[in-house]
Amino acid sequence: MRWRGFAAVAALALVLALASTWLPYWGAGAAVEEAPRLEGYVMVYVNGELRAVSKMRSFTGPVPAMLALALFPTSKLRNVTVEYWAGGSTDWPPPLTGRSRLNLGGGGYVDVQYVPYKDLSTSPPTFGLRLVVPFESVWGFHAGWDWGFEPGNPPQARLREGPMGPSPQTAYLYAAFNTAINGVTVAHLPPPSPAFYHNETHVLMVFPVTVAIWEPEGDVPERVYDIVLMRGTGFYKIADIRVARDVFDPPVKVYAGDVVTFVYVFAFKGRQVFTENWVKAFAAWLYNSRTFRVTATDGSTVPLGPRPFSVNYTCYCWYGTTAEDAEPATFYFGYYPSDWVTCPLTYNGKPFFAGGCQFASIDVYWVPSETYVVLGDGLATFSRTAYRVQHEIARVEPNVTFTGGKITVSAAFVFDRDATVTEAAVYTRLRHGKEVMLLYYVFPRPVKVKAGQPFTVEFSLDIPYSGGV
Amino acid sequence: MAGVRLPAALAVSSLVVAALLASALAPPRQQSAQPAGCAAVGKIKGWVTVSVGGESSTVEMRSFTSSFFHSLLIALFPSEANDPMYGPLGGPLDVTGLYPAWGTSGSGAPAAVTGGVRIPLTWWRIYYNESGLFLLVGGNATANSDWLTFGTKDAIELRRVASPRSYKSELTIAVDRVPLLPYSFQYVGQPAMVTYTFFFPKTVFTENFVRLLVAYLYNSAAGRVPVTATDGSSVLVDPYTPDPWSAPPGNVPVETYIVLGDGQTQYSPFAYRVQHEIARAKPGVLRKGSPVEFCTTFIALSYAFVFDRDATVTEAAVYVKLSNGKEVMLLYYVFPRPVKVKAGQPFPVAFAFFAPVTSG
Numbered sequence: 001m002r003w004r005g006f007a008a009v010a011a012l013a014l015v016l017a018l019a020s021t022w023l024p025y026w027g028a029g030a031a032v033e034e035a036p037r038l039e040g041y042v043m044v045y046v047n048g049e050l051r052a053v054s055k056m057r058s059f060t061g062p063v064p065a066m067l068a069l070a071l072f073p074t075s076k077l078r079n080v081t082v083e084y085w086a087g088g089s090t091d092w093p094p095p096l097t098g099r100s101r102l103n104l105g106g107g108g109y110v111d112v113q114y115v116p117y118k119d120l121s122t123s124p125p126t127f128g129l130r131l132v133v134p135f136e137s138v139w140g141f142h143a144g145w146d147w148g149f150e151p152g153n154p155p156q157a158r159l160r161e162g163p164m165g166p167s168p169q170t171a172y173l174y175a176a177f178n179t180a181i182n183g184v185t186v187a188h189l190p191p192p193s194p195a196f197y198h199n200e201t202h203v204l205m206v207f208p209v210t211v212a213i214w215e216p217e218g219d220v221p222e223r224v225y226d227i228v229l230m231r232g233t234g235f236y237k238i239a240d241i242r243v244a245r246d247v248f249d250p251p252v253k254v255y256a257g258d259v260v261t262f263v264y265v266f267a268f269k270g271r272q273v274f275t276e277n278w279v280k281a282f283a284a285w286l287y288n289s290r291t292f293r294v295t296a297t298d299g300s301t302v303p304l305g306p307r308p309f310s311v312n313y314t315c316y317c318w319y320g321t322t323a324e325d326a327e328p329a330t331f332y333f334g335y336y337p338s339d340w341v342t343c344p345l346t347y348n349g350k351p352f353f354a355g356g357c358q359f360a361s362i363d364v365y366w367v368p369s370e371t372y373v374v375l376g377d378g379l380a381t382f383s384r385t386a387y388r389v390q391h392e393i394a395r396v397e398p399n400v401t402f403t404g405g406k407i408t409v410s411a412a413f414v415f416d417r418d419a420t421v422t423e424a425a426v427y428t429r430l431r432h433g434k435e436v437m438l439l440y441y442v443f444p445r446p447v448k449v450k451a452g453q454p455f456t457v458e459f460s461l462d463i464p465y466s467g468g469v
Numbered sequence: 470m471a472g473v474r475l476p477a478a479l480a481v482s483s484l485v486v487a488a489l490l491a492s493a494l495a496p497p498r499q500q501s502a503q504p505a506g507c508a509a510v511g512k513i514k515g516w517v518t519v520s521v522g523g524e525s526s527t528v529e530m531r532s533f534t535s536s537f538f539h540s541l542l543i544a545l546f547p548s549e550a551n552d553p554m555y556g557p558l559g560g561p562l563d564v565t566g567l568y569p570a571w572g573t574s575g576s577g578a579p580a581a582v583t584g585g586v587r588i589p590l591t592w593w594r595i596y597y598n599e600s601g602l603f604l605l606v607g608g609n610a611t612a613n614s615d616w617l618t619f620g621t622k623d624a625i626e627l628r629r630v631a632s633p634r635s636y637k638s639e640l641t642i643a644v645d646r647v648p649l650l651p652y653s654f655q656y657v658g659q660p661a662m663v664t665y666t667f668f669f670p671k672t673v674f675t676e677n678f679v680r681l682l683v684a685y686l687y688n689s690a691a692g693r694v695p696v697t698a699t700d701g702s703s704v705l706v707d708p709y710t711p712d713p714w715s716a717p718p719g720n721v722p723v724e725t726y727i728v729l730g731d732g733q734t735q736y737s738p739f740a741y742r743v744q745h746e747i748a749r750a751k752p753g754v755l756r757k758g759s760p761v762e763f764c765t766t767f768i769a770l771s772y773a774f775v776f777d778r779d780a781t782v783t784e785a786a787v788y789v790k791l792s793n794g795k796e797v798m799l800l801y802y803v804f805p806r807p808v809k810v811k812a813g814q815p816f817p818v819a820f821a822f823f824a825p826v827t828s829g
Contacts, residue, residue, distance in 0.1 A: 045817055048508035192753030197775040197813050208753065210508075210771035210819040259508045259821040263773050 037270065040244070042227055043263040044252050052252045054227070058245045059465050060084075064402040066231075066241075067461070069104060069138045070285045071428065071438065072371045072400045072409055080104050084241045084469050104138045139288065139306040139367045194283050196276065198384040203279045205266040210259060223251035227262060232288050242469060243286070272382045273459075278438045280304065281368075281428070291366050295387035296434040297427065303366045304436060319350035326353040368428035373398045373411035373457050374437075376423040382442045389423045389437070398426075405463035413455040421447045424457050506817035507785055509802035511673035513824040517581070517625060518664045519647045521612050522656035528647050530665075533824045537642040540629070542768050544570035544685050545678075545799065546725045546754050546789065572632050572710040572718035576690040579606065580639070581663040583625040583647075586613065588663050590627075591691075593683050601671040602738050604679050606686065607664035612656050627665060630688040632713050642686075672736050673822065678799040681722070681789075684708055693719075698795040699742035699788065706791065722789040727752045727772045727818055728798075730784040736803045743784045743798070748774055752787075752820075771819040774810075782808045785818050 040056030062082035069080050082104060194207040229244040254260055266282070268274040280292040284305035291303030320326035327350075345352055378390020398411040409426055426439040439459055449455045515530035547570070581588045590608040597603070624646050628639040669679060677696045684692040690709040698704045707719025732744020752770040770787055787800035800820050810816045 043815065043817075045506045045508065045819075047510065048506045048817075048819070050506065192751060192772050195750070195773055195775040195815075197777065199813060204775060204813065204815075206773045206775050206815045208771045208773040208815075208817045208819070210753070210769040210817075210821060257512075257823070259510050259767075259769065259819055261506065261508065261771055261817045261819045263506075263815050263817050265815055 039267045041265040042246055045261040046254055046258050052248050054246045054248050056244055056246050059463050060242050061469050063243050064405055064407050064463055066138050068400055068402045068407045071281055071368055073368055074371050074397050074400050077400050203268040203274045205279050205283055208261050208263045210261040222254050225251035272441050273439050275440050276384050277436050281438055294436050296436050297388035302434045305366055318353045319347040320353045369431045370429040372427045374425045374427050375421050377420050380423045380442050386440050387437050389425050405465040407461040410458040415449055415451050417451045419449045421449055508819045509673050511670050511822040514668040516666045517645050517647055520662040522659040526647055530643050530645050531825045532645055533643045534641055536640055540640055545681055547722055571708045571721040572713050573630055573689045574711055574713055577630040578691050579686040580628050581625055595679050597738055602669040602679050604667040610661045612659050612661040629686050673800055675801050676738050677797050696797050697741040698797055704795045720792045723792055724790040726788045728786045728788050729782050731781050734784050734803055740801050741798050743786050767821055767823045769821040773815045773817040775815055776810055776812050778812045780810045787820050
């Protein structure tokens with residue numbers, strides 16, 4: 001494949017800007033050495049035939065904030081408020097949909113609390129546990145609970161298998177058919193793990209989503225013109241958030257019984273900067289439902305992504321004969337993955353009525369919690385599989401900002417003695433302590449930096465977006 | 470008979486992909502696109518025959534339920550890559566109801582139920598002709614007045630044995646209306662028989678798939694069915710568990726792969742492996758239905774392969790790994806011509822199959 005073809009297309013640009021007031025080889029305020037970028041495409045196959053390719057143009061408004069918070073958290077970037085568009089889900093409880101605002105937290109740790117409640121004003125009466133949460137984590141987990149009782153003797157309150165813990169929510173795909181239907185779901189499924197590929201010029205992340213069109217009988221053509229990529233949240237009531245929306249013009253005609261495969265291709269282009277670790281971290285952010293194996297700076301392989309390390313939970317057993325007189329009587333506390341609690345058959349003369357458990361707190365242990373810009377003076381050459389600078393000489397916590405569609409990771413260094421810089425990188429420290437190099441750049445020539453002179457490094461991620469949700 | 474929907478031509482050209490990508494600034498074209506991937510599609514058909522007193526009536530099944538697709542997907546194509554929905558016993562869960570997809574302790578059988586009458590489907594047979602594979606599942610009963618009275622207005626349901634850990638002891642697979650002949654009480658006390666006939670067109674389905682479907686329907690000791698593993702050995706699929714609450718089923722699928730090969734081969738319903746494997750991956754599967762109906766009427770497994778070096782693909786398959794570690798090929802597709810795939814080029818592969826439905 002001639003990926004040179006991508007070069008003419010500017011869909012999503014990751015621009016590395018290295019600037020310095022003291023760059024003997026490049027001069028003050030030095031310019032961009034090269035312009036690595038991310039380009040996204042949606043390819044449509046109908047019954048195995050490639051029918052259309054759409055360049056992705058429309059990552060939505062909350063994406064820069066969510067991406068920065070997830071992958072570049074700092075002591076000053078711990079939470080953000082975003083405006084988003086939430087999709088639908090068949091999950092219970094019914095999710096919130098539509099446009100709203102949300103306070104997101106980073107770093108992977110969130111305390112959630114529930115309080116028992118009973119509402120006799122409804123018919124039938126409802127009772128259970130009500131969520132009290134200050135903010136939601138940008139990394140997904142399902143802060144849910146299950147309510148009911150298990151058949152069997154004795155009764156058991158239990159953590160619901162599957163949806164609890166790390167959320168199965170993932171990158172959902174929505175598309176609309178015909179103008180009369182806006183946002184009809186054609187696929188509500190997790191895509192498979194992406195395939196990764198790299199060569200000298202780019203790194204690829206590719207995954208398909210396959211759907212079938214309408215009923216298997218009939219000859220009514222439909223038009224695929226609008227495809228939306230949703231990122232699962234794992235939140236209590238917000239199933240997923242729209243992260244990209246693309247249009248096929250003209251629409252792709254499909255017929256009843258057709259099997260349509262949408263292939264998402266994310267091409268991180270550039271002879272430098274993007275490492276395998278980066279594309280896997282990006283995948284972890286997009287999927288938000290599982291971990292991806294990356295190489296830590298010590299050479300070990302570690303998971304990156306949402307996965308609970310420790311979970312505290314509380315189980316309640318309710319006693320009574322009806323919902324009206326049922327009361328919570330016994331509280332149990334435990335730790336994941338133990339998921340069974342046996343309730344006494346009776347309590348204070350009342351029979352067991354129902355039981356349930358919820359998570360009290362979850363430590364998502366495998367996600368970024370700190371960010372550093374690291375400089376080195378090693379004899380290095382860029383490699384997609386590089387996992388550390390050759391010889392670190394300095395690091396600082398960067399200033400991470402996002403304005404409009406641009407994420408900027410910048411750091412100012414001042415050396416107390418003359419130094420030579422040959423390499424720059426962005427490291428993230430995961431909550432479990434391991435560090436992972438996400439971005440890497442080797443200077444074409446060593447840069448001599450005088451003591452006391454500020455030396456600024458800036459990585460910026462420029463995401464074209466409309467500002468909409 | 471239903472045909473198999475296949476790409477018109479499968480001479481994949483990487484240049485097509487590259488050209489389309491390179492021209493992506495221009496509006497995507499609606500030209501008669503060249504194939505650039507693989508979609509192996511099969512359409513399952515079914516008929517239900519009710520015989521009473523020597524007369525019979527047959528209708529084509531048009532109302533498989535969404536629950537059937539959901540549970541069949543979880544049972545036959547579990548995928549840890551998508552969603553590690555495993556219970557404490559390690560068995561895959563049916564996410565539609567969060568109950569185990571496999572395992573009962575008895576020797577139950579699927580049943581046809583109508584008008585309050587239940588007919589256990591106690592026997593099954595597999596046949597093959599040039600069109601494909603046929604599975605017959607049937608049972609006998611004695612017609613009574615309830616059946617003949619209610620049967621004229623009630624649907625006949627095909628139900629699968631489900632785990633006692635589920636919310637229901639049975640899962641309704643299909644609901645059809647069969648004109649019960651001859652609608653007369655004169656046949657009360659006469660032998661009655663219900664037979665379900667399923668058809669699986671060739672070029673996608675294998676006999677192993679049909680046998681797994683039998684195990685799925687019976688889901689008990691009666692569902693112990695031998696299949697041929699990829700190593701050529703005969704292995705028993707075993708849904709039986711001595712205690713559904715504390716013991717896993719004997720031997721059931723636990724993982725799914727899409728496998729590509731470059732061997733010189735041709736399709737056979739009795740094939741049990743690709744001739745020469747060159748790549749495999751855990752596919753994405755339709756895990757969960759959507760609020761709209763058409764998403765619940767098919768099963769699709771897909772993956773987009775990207776090769777490190779140029780490759781030639783001649784065959785594609787879906788393997789499942791059983792609890793005992795053996796692998797079984799369930800779906801198999803042989804390309805009409807070898808497909809050359811360039812390194813770095815996405816090569817999507819999709820297996821999909823339908824069954825007729827009238828509602829979600």
